[in-house]
Amino acid sequence: MSLREKVTVKIPASTANLGPGFDTLGMALSLYAWLEIKPASQTTFHLYGDHLTGLPSDKSNLIFEVAQMVFDEAGVSVPELEISMYSDIPLTRGLGSSASAIVGALVGANALIGSPLSNDKLLDLATALEKHPDNVGASLYGGIITAAWDGQCVDYLRIEPHQDLQTLVIVPDFQLSTSKARNVIPQQFGMSDVVHNVSRSSLLVAALASGRLDMIQKAMSDRIHQPYRASLVPGMTEILERATEHGALGAALSGAGPTVLTLVDRHDIRKDELEQYLMGIMKQEGITASALWLDPDLDGALILPDQDERPFLDRIKGEVNA
Ligand SMILES: Nc1ncnc2c1ncn2[C@@H]1O[C@H](COP(=O)(O)OP(=O)(O)OP(=O)(O)O)[C@@H](O)[C@H]1O
Numbered sequence: 001m002s003l004r005e006k007v008t009v010k011i012p013a014s015t016a017n018l019g020p021g022f023d024t025l026g027m028a029l030s031l032y033a034w035l036e037i038k039p040a041s042q043t044t045f046h047l048y049g050d051h052l053t054g055l056p057s058d059k060s061n062l063i064f065e066v067a068q069m070v071f072d073e074a075g076v077s078v079p080e081l082e083i084s085m086y087s088d089i090p091l092t093r094g095l096g097s098s099a100s101a102i103v104g105a106l107v108g109a110n111a112l113i114g115s116p117l118s119n120d121k122l123l124d125l126a127t128a129l130e131k132h133p134d135n136v137g138a139s140l141y142g143g144i145i146t147a148a149w150d151g152q153c154v155d156y157l158r159i160e161p162h163q164d165l166q167t168l169v170i171v172p173d174f175q176l177s178t179s180k181a182r183n184v185i186p187q188q189f190g191m192s193d194v195v196h197n198v199s200r201s202s203l204l205v206a207a208l209a210s211g212r213l214d215m216i217q218k219a220m221s222d223r224i225h226q227p228y229r230a231s232l233v234p235g236m237t238e239i240l241e242r243a244t245e246h247g248a249l250g251a252a253l254s255g256a257g258p259t260v261l262t263l264v265d266r267h268d269i270r271k272d273e274l275e276q277y278l279m280g281i282m283k284q285e286g287i288t289a290s291a292l293w294l295d296p297d298l299d300g301a302l303i304l305p306d307q308d309e310r311p312f313l314d315r316i317k318g319e320v321n322a
């Protein structure tokens with residue numbers, strides 16, 4: 001085994017479902033976390049930025065646990081690590097923070113030991129942890145991912161996002177855990193709801209793959225999760241129904257929420273109107289929120305060149321939002 005001195009990974013945020021593609025569709029977004037992993041004599045953590053506040057800084061941290069899973073899978077031992085992380089991805093808001101952490105730890109730990117595991121194996125491991133491949137697939141490969149998981153392996157295809165596709169996400173100032181937002185979804189559905197989602201999700205994939213942005217509005221309709229999650233995200237139902245009247249190509253709850261995603265044609269002249277409308281709805285509901293214009297990320301998790309000897313924060317300075 002060749003053990004590298006350190007590995008730094010840049011990982012994108014992601015939005016899952018895109019409306020009807022519950023647990024199957026994901027898109028990477030231009031909002032990032034950075035993770036550096038080094039072998040060490042004693043495990044230490046350096047967690048930077050407001051979004052990582054409160055996370056454990058001992059061996060119970062998700063990053064450490066996932067890194068050790070990679071070493072076990074590869075049959076090597078790297079028991080102590082120095083872990084540094086900075087993130088612009090808000091925690092527990094529907095922008096794939098847990099997926100970015102899992103993917104960063106898998107890619108970083110694998111590279112540290114000479115990359116014995118393939119990226120597809122890393123996706124299987126990531127999905128086994130997240131239980132659905134949508135966010136992790138997008139964070140790993142970038143672009144739009146359509147994926148199916150059989151409980152062990154993921155089959156996926158990556159779709160290159162149309163060059164005019166942009167997103168405006170509204171991030172409410174409250175957290176909503178994925179487990180809470182999954183618990184409100186029924187375990188069984190009637191045939192008409194199933195057909196509704198299968199047909200819209202199929203249409204959406206075809207529209208995204210062929211660049212038919214005009215089809216997005218109708219294709220983003222969902223009956224499997226959003227109606228049940230509406231009570232957890234005030235203003236969401238109104239936005240899903242009316243955002244297209246203000247210039248959006250379509251709208252959805254981002255992942256498990258509470259962030260709301262709108263897809264936009266980057267050349268549309270009503271972008272300011274859309275932002276004002278969305279923020280106005282949040283204000284009307286008494287919710288503080290931030291609006292972020294994000295592009296689809298095309299690269300997925302990237303290992304940064306390791307010749308750079310500067311300290312972690314100096315290396316990523318200039319790229320981070322803080
Ligand atoms: N950098 C990190 N280091 C350690 N743990 C993290 C990190 N980022 C996220 N997590 C863990 O993931 C949890 C958030 O996961 P959760 O699935 O609820 O939300 P999310 O991934 O942000 O949203 P969604 O899955 O809807 O897109 C955090 O509470 C924390 O336990």
Ligand SMILES: N[C@@H](CCO)C(=O)O
Pocket residue numbers: 016017022023024132134135178181182225255256
């Ligand atoms: N597909 C997942 C994404 C959030 O992790 C959900 O909607 O619950």
